[in-house]
Amino acid sequence: MILVLLFIAACFLAYSNGANDNFKGVATLFGSGTTDYKKAIHWATITTFSGSIAAIFLAEELVKNFSGKGLVPNELIAMPVFAISIALGAAITVFIATRVGMPISTTHSLVGSLFGAGVMAIGTEFNFIKLGKTFLIPLIVSPLMAAVLSLIAYIIFRYIRKKLKITKNSGIYIKEEQKVDSLTVSAHTMTANTTTKVSTSIKPAIVETYGGKLFGISSQKILDNLHFLSAGIVSFARGLNDTPKIVGLLLIINTLDIQWGMIAVAITMALGGLMNAKKVGVIISKKITPMNSGQGFTANMITGLLVTTASIHGLPVSTTHVSVGSIFGIGTVTKKANPKMISKILLSWVLTLPIAAIISMLLFLLLKNIA
Structure with missing residues (x-):
């Protein structure tokens, strides 16, 4: 029964993750007016699901990291109560944020829950050094890197566009x-x-x-196609990066093949995106900064590059942080970024880890006494 509860908790986390995160890959498509919401979320669902399936073959290191290995003793990892506390702590945090409309990081929520349940279980034996090195540093550095790289990339692309005599109307x-x-x-x-x-x-x-035209083809048409492709790459990278983090919690269910765990998480994540992504999607698409298709393509290119690279190397970066950082970098160049909305999003990021930690602490204490 306890293992069934763990599976349900992981699926709840996957659903909440899809609701809060799935639209982020295609946010620039909707925000720039390249396509409508319905087409954008369908493209996000297809490409995210593809990334989740690819994670079976490409993201083994992330699965190990988010099982808690190296942070807490192996005996604790083998306890279903520990994994349930982490999954539910992160899921509740992300679900609340989704209802409010704030684009927070599932990765950050998982790290907070790992910390909370781990400290409640073993106190000072928790590996704080690995927590900082493997988890916190990539989470802090990645949005800053995304903002800087998107800013630089956009300036370069703007220079090339002017040299090619492609006008902006x-x-x-x-x-x-x-x-x-x-x-x-x-x-x-x-x-x-x-x-x-x-x-x-x-x-x-x-x-x-x-x-203007490029190689005899409308430059706008070329850009729109590249924009769709880049949005698909970001969504693919998100599925590749986020799915193994959730599946890592299912490692202790020895009767469940890890491949089937990936598929279950992928399906539930897709359902969450289709059913509950709109509120967060509108905020990240329309409220951070206005953008055109060229700016959206640039932000997506940087996000996809960083998240895919991080996934292959086992680094737990947040697609949310990277995506918002890239969009903000564009807004910095155009001087149209919305500082009030950015402040709200940053505040939600700061609160994510402690809220998830507190919830998982309380859940671990409660479930341990019941079990």
């Missing part, structure tokens, strides 16, 4: 919405004494496109 897209307001008039003023509902609200939006 701005147009105003006007959307009309009909609203109903009461209007009373008389026959002497050419109207009737009846109530008619008529009022129009106009919402303008600036849309940036690229003019």
Whole structure:
């Protein structure tokens, strides 16, 4: 029964992860107006699922790291109660953030839960040195690196675009919405004494496109295709990086083949993204900084590069941190970043680890006494 509970806890974490994280890979597609929400989330689901399946062959090191090996004694890792406390602590933290609409890191939540349950179980025997070296340093450095690299990459691409004489054009897209307001008039003023509902609200939006051709093909069309490809790479990298972190908690279920664990997590993660990703998706797409397709492609390229490299080398970076860092780097160059929203997101990141740690501590204490 306790092993079934562990499997359910891991699936709850996978669902929460999908809800909070799946849209982040395609956020620039939606934010730049390259495509609508529905197409973006479907592309994210397909490519994230592909990355999750690829993790079976490419991410063994991450599976080991997030099982707790090296942080706590092997005897503790073999306790289902320990893994359940970690999974539920991280899942509850991510689920709450998703409901609020904050894009937090599942990786950060898992690290906090590992720390909380581990310290509650063994106190000072916990390997704090490995926690800092293997987990915390990559989590802190990666968003800063993403912001700097996306800033540099965008400046380089902008220079190349100008050299190729590809122009950037701005147009105003006007959307009309009909609203109903009461209007009373008389026959002497050419109207009737009846109530008619008529009022129009106009919402303008600036849309940036690229003019000119490259190799005889529209530069905008080339860029849109590259943008879709880069978004797919980011989502693939996220599936590759996040799936083994969750599956690592299932290692103690010896009766469950690790490949089937990966597939179960991948399916549940996809469902979470399809059903509950919109609130976080809108915030990360629209609220950090306005962007066009070229800027979105640049942010995605840097995010995909960093997350894929980290996954192959077993480094537990956060796709959330890297993605937000890349988008913020673009906003820094264009000087259109929203400092208030960035402040809120940073605050949620700071709170993630201690909240997850506290929840997992309490859960471990409760489950240990029950078991």
